[in-house]
Amino acid sequence: MEYLNLPDLKHLATLRAVVEQGGVSEAARLLHIGQPAVTKRLRALDGCYAAGLMQRQGRTLELTPAGERVYAFARLVLDHQASLLDDLEYLRSGLNRLRLEVTFAIGEHLLPSLLLNFSDNFPQYRIESRMGYSRHIQRRLATGLSDLALLEQAPDHPEVLVQKWLxxxxxxxxxxxxxxxxxxxxxxxxxxxxxxxxxxxxxxxxxxxxxxxxxxxxxxxxxxxxxxxxxxxxxxxxxxxxxxxxxxxxxxxxxxxxxxxxxxxxxxxxxRTLWIARTRSNLKNAVAEAFIQLLRKKSWNG
Missing domain, CATH: 3.40.190.290 (D-Maltodextrin-Binding Protein; domain 2)
Structure with missing residues (x-):
């Protein structure tokens, strides 16, 4: 694999800032650098990919076809970088937190009472919850970016274990x-x-x-x-x-x-069945065990 011409994350962030802020001067203000530094980073990216990524149309800069692809890549890389930093912060913070993900319907209707009940019974633990679509949640589970999930469809992944909930x-x-x-x-x-x-x-x-x-x-x-x-x-x-x-x-x-x-x-x-899902690598998580204990007390009598 070729490692010599890998792009710098700061350069990718600069391209993203120029596109999303609407210009070089706006990106410079956001990144707290001078406009010449922004231009230098953009040129470095051109050299890295051996292609012009932006072109001037009148008084504005626009992405070239190659730039469109690099911009999409920059967003993906930087979003993953942010997720990685969150994950490392989670590891540094100790083992008293649970990253929980739920589908939108479960989050709107079942999650509030579950979180309040959990807080009353386990005040020493903290749950960080977010809502999403099942396929996104399954991907985050499989890649270790979440610890536990409540889903309306059972995941099909060798590293994700499921158990019936409701x-x-x-x-x-x-x-x-x-x-x-x-x-x-x-x-x-x-x-x-x-x-x-x-x-x-x-x-x-x-x-x-x-x-x-x-x-x-x-x-x-x-x-x-x-x-x-x-x-x-x-x-x-x-x-x-x-x-x-x-x-x-x-x-x-x-x-x-x-x-x-x-x-x-x-x-x-x-x-249909609602499911509890977790990864094989997370079977000894004390917060997850406590939350699952609470979930098993939640029965559906409809």
Whole structure:
């Protein structure tokens, strides 16, 4: 492998700053260096890659095709560098912290009470949580950038261990005033006649839903809107003529309160499992063990 012409991280950061700040002078102010130093770093990158990365169009600098690729690489490298620094800081801080990642629906509806309960029972420990899509969380788990995850899909990676957490179901719901409020069983053949507001296609919920529908011969629902928050969808259902498939754990309170109605579908129920995932290298983490102990007390009675 060729190591002689590797780019300097400062040079990559300079290219990114010029692009994202809109010019050399703006990048210089952000990086606390002079404009000649910015220009020198850009030229060094040109030499490193044997290609011009930026060109002047009128009074502005724009990326060349080669520059577009190097800029994308710079973002990737610098983001990974930031993650590495966070990881090293985590190691330096001791073993009383847990890096937890959850999907958006779990984070919105189940995580708050879990974190409060954990804090009350284990005040000596600290949890740092973040939300994301399952595929991103799985990648961070596998690369050691997170310690534990709560997922709506089981990861398939040799270094990631999974255990069942909760049973869940995707249910079709509508708001008060919808024509199907209080109705009986809906024939599955009438699913295509409704107007849907659903989570986005990359969400775990949609992946499960789309597969279940394909299995019964429904390739596409008439989707009016895609929204990246179950809470927002629940609120929207109160005001319009739409329906949605949502996790039961996310709508159970609204169903019990009578602000949403569960439309039962003849011959179709979409069951699924929520999972706890962790890496093989993290089996002796005391904080993870304490959190899993708390999770096992959380049962679903829906």
């Amino acid at each position: 049973d869940d179901e995707l249910v079709l719901v509508c708001g008060l005033g919808h024509p199907l409020w209080g109705s009986g069983l809906l024939p599955v053949t009438e699913l295509g006649d409704l107007r849907y507001v659903l989570r986005e296609s990359q969400s775990s919920m949609r992946i499960t839903l789309d597969k279940a529908l394909r299995d019964i011969g429904i390739d596409q629902l008439p989707i009016a809107m895609e929204v990246g928050s179950t809470d927002t969808i629940v609120e929207m259902l109160q005001h319009g003529g739409h329906v949605s498939f949502l996790p039961r754990f996310a709508v159970d309170d609204a169903l019990n309160a009578g602000t949403l109605y569960h439309i039962k579908i003849q011959g179709l129920r979409i069951y």
